[in-house]
Amino acid sequence: MNALRDALAALPRAANVKPGETVSIDDVHVIFEHRNVIDLQRPLVVANRGMGKSLWAHVLRDREAWQKMATRFRMRSATELETRLAFHGGLTTTGGTVTQEMLSGALVAGFSAKEIFHGVLLRQLASRFSGRRMPEKLMELLAWQRANSEEAANLRTTADQGPPLLLLFDGLDRLGRDWTETQALVKGLLQVALEVQSLRNVFFKIFLRNDQYEDLRIFEFPDSSKLRSARVELKWSSRNIYDLLFFHLERGSSDAAAALEDLDQEARVKVLAGPYMGSDYRRGHVFSWVPTHLADTRGEISPRTFLTAWRCAAEHARDREPGKSPVLPVDPKAIHAGVQAASEDRMNELREDYPWVEDALKPLAGRAVPLPVEALDTLWKESDTFVAVGKRATNADRPIWVTFVGTQRGDTDQLVDALEWIGVAERRKAAAGEKINIPDIFRVNAGIKRRGGVVPKTSE
Numbered sequence: 001m002n003a004l005r006d007a008l009a010a011l012p013r014a015a016n017v018k019p020g021e022t023v024s025i026d027d028v029h030v031i032f033e034h035r036n037v038i039d040l041q042r043p044l045v046v047a048n049r050g051m052g053k054s055l056w057a058h059v060l061r062d063r064e065a066w067q068k069m070a071t072r073f074r075m076r077s078a079t080e081l082e083t084r085l086a087f088h089g090g091l092t093t094t095g096g097t098v099t100q101e102m103l104s105g106a107l108v109a110g111f112s113a114k115e116i117f118h119g120v121l122l123r124q125l126a127s128r129f130s131g132r133r134m135p136e137k138l139m140e141l142l143a144w145q146r147a148n149s150e151e152a153a154n155l156r157t158t159a160d161q162g163p164p165l166l167l168l169f170d171g172l173d174r175l176g177r178d179w180t181e182t183q184a185l186v187k188g189l190l191q192v193a194l195e196v197q198s199l200r201n202v203f204f205k206i207f208l209r210n211d212q213y214e215d216l217r218i219f220e221f222p223d224s225s226k227l228r229s230a231r232v233e234l235k236w237s238s239r240n241i242y243d244l245l246f247f248h249l250e251r252g253s254s255d256a257a258a259a260l261e262d263l264d265q266e267a268r269v270k271v272l273a274g275p276y277m278g279s280d281y282r283r284g285h286v287f288s289w290v291p292t293h294l295a296d297t298r299g300e301i302s303p304r305t306f307l308t309a310w311r312c313a314a315e316h317a318r319d320r321e322p323g324k325s326p327v328l329p330v331d332p333k334a335i336h337a338g339v340q341a342a343s344e345d346r347m348n349e350l351r352e353d354y355p356w357v358e359d360a361l362k363p364l365a366g367r368a369v370p371l372p373v374e375a376l377d378t379l380w381k382e383s384d385t386f387v388a389v390g391k392r393a394t395n396a397d398r399p400i401w402v403t404f405v406g407t408q409r410g411d412t413d414q415l416v417d418a419l420e421w422i423g424v425a426e427r428r429k430a431a432a433g434e435k436i437n438i439p440d441i442f443r444v445n446a447g448i449k450r451r452g453g454v455v456p457k458t459s460e
Contacts, residue, residue, distance in 0.1 A: 003255035005329035008314030011307045025065035029247040031240045035073040036232045043193045043204045044227050046213045047234035050302035053207040057170040081164045089171025096123050102138050104177050111142050113188025119145050125159040160199045170207045187218040238291040241306045277332045293339050293440040296423030305342045313338030339454050343444035356392035365447035370428050370435035377412040386411045
C-alpha cells in the first residue's frame with residue numbers, strides 16, 4: 001500500500017503550459033471525446049481554464065504528436081502540415097507572433113479588429129511571397145494592406161497554393177487591455193477565421209474560454225453560426241477524469257500498475273481509498289463522491305483540480321502516519337484534506353481570472369449554504385459588496401467581465417447571475433423561497449459551511 005500511496009503523492013501538478021514550452025506526447029493523456037481538436041475543419045475550441053486548451057495548442061505544434069493522435073483516432077493525418085503560434089498572450093514575437101501591445105496599438109491607430117487579423121494572417125504568410133518583401137512591423141503592414149487591398153487578396157490566394165499551414169490562437173483572454181477591447185478583437189478574429197475557410201491550405205485553430213464564448217456579441221456577424229455549430233468543447237466526464245488519474249499512476253509506478261491491473265475503475269478506486277467515505281454507504285461512495293465535490297455548478301471538473309485532490313490526500317495520509325504501513329493508501333480524512341487543498345488551488349485560479357469573486361464570497365464566510373436569497377442580499381448590502389465588485393471591474397488591470405455591470409436589474413440578482421455564469425453559484429428552488437448554493441470546490445476555501453459537507457479549512 002505504501003507503493004500506491006507514494007504513486008499518488010507523486011502525481012504531476014498538471015500546471016499551466018507556458019508559451020514556447022514543449023510538450024511530449026508521452027506525457028499527454030488524450031481522451032476520445034477531444035479527438036476533434038485535430039480536425040482542421042473545426043477552428044473553434046472552447047473550454048474553461050485548466051481543461052487543456054494550452055496543452056493542445058502546444059501539442060498541435062509537434063508533427064510527431066499530431067501523427068500519433070491521428071493514427072490513434074483513425075483520423076486524417078497531416079504529414080506536411082506546418083503549425084505556428086500566431087498569438088499566445090506572451091511577449092515574444094518569434095515566428096511572427098503578435099502581442100497584446102501590438103494589437104491594442106493597432107486599434108488605437110484606427111484599424112478595425114477584422115483588418116488587424118487580416119494583417120496577422122498576411123504577416124504569417126509573408127515568407128511564402130517569393131520575391132515580394134512585405135513590411136515587417138504590424139502597423140506598417142496594416143497600412144500597406146489598407147492601401148493595397150486587392151494585391152493583399154491576391155497574395156493570400158497565391159500563398160494558399162503552398163503546403164498546409166495551421167495558425168494557433170491561444171491565451172485569448174489576454175488579447176486586449178480590458179474586456180471590451182478583448183472581445184472586439186475576438187470578434188474580428190472569428191470573422192477572419194470564417195473567411196479563411198474559403199482557403200484550401202490555411203487553417204485557424206482558436207482556443208476560447210467559456211465566458212468569452214458565451215458573450216454572444218462576438219458572434220454578431222453573418223454566418224457566425226457555422227463556427228458555433230462546429231465548435232469543439234473540452235469537457236471531462238468522471239470516467240475521463242479517472243482514466244487520467246490511472247494513466248499517471250500506471251505510468252509513474254510499475255508497482256501501482258501491477259496493483260491496479262485488470263480492474264475496472266470502481267474496483268481501482270476501492271484499492272486506493274475503500275468503497276465508502278465513512279463506515280457505510282450513507283456517507284457516500286468514494287468513486288462518485290470525489291468528482292461530485294470537485295465539480296463546479298456546471299458539473300465540470302478540472303483535471304488539474306482532480307489530480308491535486310488525490311496527490312494532497314496521499315501527502316496528508318503519509319504525513320499523518322509516517323513510516324506506517326497503511327490498510328489503504330488514503331482514507332476519508334485524507335480525501336477531505338485533498339479536497340481542501342484542491343479548493344485552495346481552484347480559488348487561486350479563480351482570483352486571477354475574476355478577482356471580484358473574492359469580494360462576492362467573503363461576506364458568506366462562516367455562513368451555511370444553501371442560503372436564502374434574502375439573507376444573501378442582506379449580507380452583501382451590509383458588507384458594501386456591490387461597491388467593492390464595481391471597483392474591481394472599473395480598476396482591473398486585466399480583462400474582467402462582470403455580467404451585472406451596465407444592466408438594469410437589481411444588484412443581488414445581477415451578482416448572482418455573474419456567479420452562475422462562471423459556475424460558482426446556483427439557484428435552488430425551495431418551499432420557503434429561492435436559495436443560493438456554492439459548490440464545495442469554491443465553498444471550502446472561502447470558509448463557507450454546508451451541513452454534511454467538507455469542513456472549510458478555516459473552520460478546523
